Amino acid sequence: MTIVSQLEEGVLTLTLNRPDALNAITTELLVELSGELEKAQDPAVRVVMLTGTGRAFSVGQDLKEFQGGNVSFQSHLGHYNKVIKQLQHLEKPVLAAINGAAAGAGFSLTLACDLRLIADNAFLTPAFSRIGLVPDSGMSYFLPRIVGWNKAFDLMAFSPRISAEEAFEMGLADRIFPAADFQYDVSLFAVDLAHGPTLALGLTKQLLRRSASASLDDLLDYEAELQEIAGQSEDHAEGLQAFLEKRTPQFRGQ
Numbered sequence: 353m354t355i356v357s358q359l360e361e362g363v364l365t366l367t368l369n370r371p372d373a374l375n376a377i378t379t380e381l382l383v384e385l386s387g388e389l390e391k392a393q394d395p396a397v398r399v400v401m402l403t404g405t406g407r408a409f410s411v412g413q414d415l416k417e418f419q420g421g422n423v424s425f426q427s428h429l430g431h432y433n434k435v436i437k438q439l440q441h442l443e444k445p446v447l448a449a450i451n452g453a454a455a456g457a458g459f460s461l462t463l464a465c466d467l468r469l470i471a472d473n474a475f476l477t478p479a480f481s482r483i484g485l486v487p488d489s490g491m492s493y494f495l496p497r498i499v500g501w502n503k504a505f506d507l508m509a510f511s512p513r514i515s516a517e518e519a520f521e522m523g524l525a526d527r528i529f530p531a532a533d534f535q536y537d538v539s540l541f542a543v544d545l546a547h548g549p550t551l552a553l554g555l556t557k558q559l560l561r562r563s564a565s566a567s568l569d570d571l572l573d574y575e576a577e578l579q580e581i582a583g584q585s586e587d588h589a590e591g592l593q594a595f596l597e598k599r600t601p602q603f604r605g606q
């Protein structure tokens with residue numbers, strides 16, 4: 353089993369599980385991850401959290417998988433691209449809990465998530481240029497949108513090790529937690545998020561995705577369309593009622 357899946361308190365934790373290979377990504381792992389993300393559409397899942405077993409999050413493509421073989425990158429990348437689209441299109445928050453090194457496509461996976469939580473001893477590195485490849489699995493889409501065009505090129509060209517603190521300063525990480533309590537801290541964070549209005553948060557993801565390419569006029573229309581849906585939700589009714597009764601709302605993601 354290259355992915356360990358656990359659902360608890362509305363949080364589906366998907367753990368990349370090849371610790372002996374620093375969770376290097378194989379075709380088998382991508383197929384399993386894609387299958388688990390398909391199942392994550394279950395309404396019982398309010399938040400998805402992606403993490404890794406052992407000392408790494410993931411060192412990217414397993415460079416030993418195709419040794420000596422004649423592999424078509426274009427066709428193999430289909431497996432990666434499917435997972436990146438699933439992470440983005442899933443209508444619920446997806447967290448990357450970066451417990452250790454995230455390199456190459458391992459880094460790309462974290463970029464496709466909605467929030468990145470990072471252990472204080474973890475690091476990110478693009479890695480592609482070190483082996484004469486171009487960035488893939490969405491890195492060329494996400495990275496310049498987060499850090500700007502020239503900074504993205506700088507990182508892609510030199511592939512430095514980006515510490516947790518540097519990642520936070522650049523907007524590549526959203527929270528830093530001490531390594532010693534990392535699993536506990538990220539679980540608390542994820543459960544807290546899973547108690548939120550996750551239907552509205554899923555719709556918010558759609559708005560942000562559309563905002564990457566839409567005009568203001570289009571986006572205003574789309575906001576109104578999605579607000580119509582959120583406005584009919586049980587969560588909105590509960591939020592209003594809780595406001596009037598001066599209590600904490602009990603959202604159910606419906």
Ligand code: T3D
Pocket residue numbers: 373374376411412413414415416425428429453455456457458477479480482483485488
């Ligand atoms: O195929 C396609 O479709 C194209 C897709 C490409 C997507 C990609 O992800 S390309 C980028 C692939 N990843 C890399 O190039 C990263 C390579 N690894 C590293 O640069 C370093 O290992 C790290 C900076 C990530 C971590 O460094 P460190 O010092 O903590 O560990 P290490 O000593 O370098 O590695 C430990 C072991 O893991 C070592 O094996 P050994 O010598 O103990 O038997 C090393 O070979 C192995 N390892 C590390 N990365 C990979 C790997 N084995 C297979 N694939 C890896 N990506």
